[in-house]
């Protein structure tokens with residue numbers, strides 16, 4: 001069933017985007033009031049919209065998840081964007097390929113002005129600039145949250161792992177966010193996650209409010 005939604009990109013693991021658009025059950029889970037409440041609370045906004053979900057499967061033969069920030073791949077002109085990464089399998093802290101985070105990188109506004117650093121953040125070692133925060137042991141149902149600008153990555157899975165690591169990530173954006181202006185939009189349109197906005201972006205004028213049925217609002221209360 002998943003094969004149909006498999007997205008081939010440059011990444012070295014399996015990813016399936018926007019299963020909530022195909023399954024009533026997953027749509028209900030993705031729009032759960034509890035997730036909506038915490039996403040809004042963490043961002044300090046009154047309400048959020050669901051932007052995308054992605055199922056990430058990593059087998060021992062797969063490579064690392066390169067450093068990136070989710071907002072840099074998205075079409076929104078906002079800082080109010082957060083992703084919850086929900087473990088669906090046990091993710092031991094060592095070798096289990098939980099996410100690792102560059103602490104404080106979401107506030108590093110100089111990041112994008114340094115082209116050498118922008119390049120280096122596709123490489124592995126950011127430890128001279130940030131403290132790298134590793135995930136602790138996670139059980140299925142445990143989750144980590146990261147801000148849209150937070151640089152994050154994951155190592156390859158332990159070669160001896162007997163089953164894949166599976167996680168479901170959901171990204172939320174403030175309900176009053178706007179779409180990027182034309183010139184910046186054309187840059188993100190080249191990016192990996194453009195599968196998430198391709199179906200609706202042409203219906204909204206660049207620079208205007210991101211309101212569309214494919215950006216469903218979550219309830220404001222748990």
Ligand SMILES: O=C(O)CCC(=O)C(=O)O
Nearest residue numbers: 056065083085154167169
């Ligand atoms: O699971 C992974 O390796 C990547 C996850 C990710 O980049 C995200 O949830 O934003």
Ligand SMILES: [Fe+2]
Nearest residue numbers: 068069070152
């Ligand atoms: Fe990410």
